[in-house]
Amino acid sequence: MSGSFNRVPNERKPQKTTGIKVQTLANWYDVDFTLQPSDAMPPHQIGPGKKSSDGARLVITTILGVVFGFFVGMSFPSVSLTKINLPSSLISSLDVAITDIHKTTTSKSVEDHGPSNVPKIYVPTNPRGAELLPPGIVVSESDLYLRRLWGEPSEDLKKKPKYLVTFTVGLDQKNNIDASVKKFSEDFMIMLFHYDGRVSEWDQFEWSKNAIHVSVKKQTKWWYAKRFLHPDIVASYEYIFIWDEDLGVEHFNGNKYIELVKKHGLEISQPGLEPNNGLTWQMTKRRGDREVHKDTEEKPGWCSDPHLPPCAAYPNFLSFSFSLCMLLTRTTRFVEIMAPVFSREAWRCVWHLIQNDLVHGWGLDFALRRCVEPAHEKIGVVDSQWIIHQGQSEDGKAPWEGVRARCRREWAEFQSRLNDADKAYLDRNGKE
Template identity: 65%
Template sequence: MAKMGSLGRSGFLRKPNDTMRLIISTVVGVVFGFLIGISFPTVSLTKFTFPSSLFPSIDLTYIEDKNSGLSTQALLNHALTTLNKSSSTQAHNMNDTSKIYVSTNPRGAERLPPGIIVSESDFYLRRLWGKPSEDLTIRPKYLVTFTVGYNQKRNIDAAIRKFSENFTILLFHYDGRTSEWDEFEWSKRAIHVSARKQTKWWYAKRFLHPDIVASYEYIFIWDEDLGVEHFDAEEYIKLVKKHGLEISQPGLEPNRGLTWQMTKRRGDKEVHKETEERPGWCTDPHLPPCAAFVEIMATVFSRDAWRCVWHMIQNDLVHGWGLDFALRRCVEPAHEKIGVVDAQWIVHQGVPSLGNQGNTENGKAPWEGVRERCRKEWTMFQGRMAEAEKAYLKETGIPFNSTNR
């Protein structure tokens, strides 16, 4: 009991002492803080240094206490304005010392760092989700284009089935009917471009720029009225590579329709590069139409050859007549790099579908007006080529010889 009383007394004695110490410490702290506040009435936030990544050069002296009457929106506006000014100043300072101008960049991109420039494109379809690096399960190496009307859908369906997944499919629609092609499964992975009453060379000039199709080794630019029962695209590519052809076409069924001797299929060859046309038609056996010649209905171009041919296509001469005689200018030696693949052949069905897209004028049927323009374009193209060549040779001082054209 004596021990318990002793413990009780000591416990009761310590409690008021501890309380008194706490009270005294609090009072002293309040007084000391008051004295500090009087001695230093204003503390400037600008004395503090913040990481530039958090507050890049924002003037914090503008931020006052809540009693200043300055709204939160005003504070944010000022901060953003200051940040923009700071960024402009930093950019100006950087340009003063390391201004970017790379003359070897593509035209118009001289002010960009070379590492960001993407000068070529493709027709590869991309997803709207996931990693970009995982978009393509297969990267097509070749491109095939057809200029089509919906009335030829069965023929086009048969033709496209001859091309594997190694080919990107691009349809140019001259009749404006695009969604109806969805009845074919392959149409969902095809590219569809529509402009009414236009030709394949109009489309090619506007949508097949060399920098757009640069990812494809070969570009097929075909009509819609071709029978392909005896044609296999992969085998065709193998023969083109084997024989070093930069510009080519499949052989045409010799007993069907009117065609040049050069483009008729020969049954005893894989490929041929020259022929004997009518007497007197070829002043040189290495010149068209006896060599270095294919027609424009089912032409196949290598990537490099197409880069040249695209620049030769005229914007206003949409039918392309005369172009086949000039293709030789884009490869050298032309009589060795232009040829007809006999082992993979097609049939030209001669369907005048695009001709019917013309208008009736002066009592002439639509197809008559289209054919008349085709002939005029051939003459115009030949004239332009001759004048351009003549002007160049005159400028360079080389004698002009029409037989070398």
């Protein structure tokens, strides 16, 4: 036997071989190591020295192959997979796998060490239901921001709206809502509650594609507000507008309204109303000689205290009192819920005041003063940004005439519940 260790030329000459060809990583260097019978050397001349030389060459070749493979392996992670002609699906899978492996090896949760190592946690100050979680992982509030399905979460939002505007709408009022939405800048998130179940038709408006749409048929604005505007959901917004669909906004600007609300420290407010028909509280009528007003003079005998509604700053957000409802019935006039604006702090209180089953909200307007102190300073009407209540009618009948009896019953029920709650609290605390 003889061994040869030759540099193989680019074009190898055919070689007759009857021996065994050893393939190693040395082939990457174009090295051919072949053991073959030797016709030139008689068998009796093959001695121990020659065998040792062959073995040494084999060991050296193996070592070279191992070293080469080691360096190739070390350099592989730095090779960009995109430069290798691989299917895109395979590259994506490899990227995810490498990322997951890296995260797993560099950051481990306590759960990775077995249940005995999970700390026993009980934090009574956490939100109800989250007492067993470490405070650092608890997220008790959410938002209505629209997010992408890809990319870095921190890069989803180029701008975060600071205010929330909601309208309870039917498709028949789409043009009026379009005009209203255009009065609000990109600082305002738009949310539509669809009481007629028709949503896709709103796609004709470009702004609708970035709005939040909630569709439940034949419900009122306060039904929607109680279920979809929980304070922890809308906590990201400084002010929440809860508006009707039939408001004329020619003389209104959203940004200017916010400036005035902040300037005068209003926690609960509404734009002034330009009375074009029907009965309106003096408190909510627009005054042309000022920016904001917080009190007024009503008819004799209507106000027991100048700091209480309807003479103090108490906008006609929702309805009138039960006694006034009787007057409205006699005059066949009806004034519906219109355009309240709440600060984030005030809304957290007001939301808890709304009753689940009293969907029209009658009576709430006279109880809102409980949510801000002092009410006669923090509740007001913005006169320089005013609206017109256009109203709607069907077949010559007053709006909502078919549900007026329900409204009256709701007002009486709300007042009864509030009185009972006051009495129970005073009795429990030993106060007269």
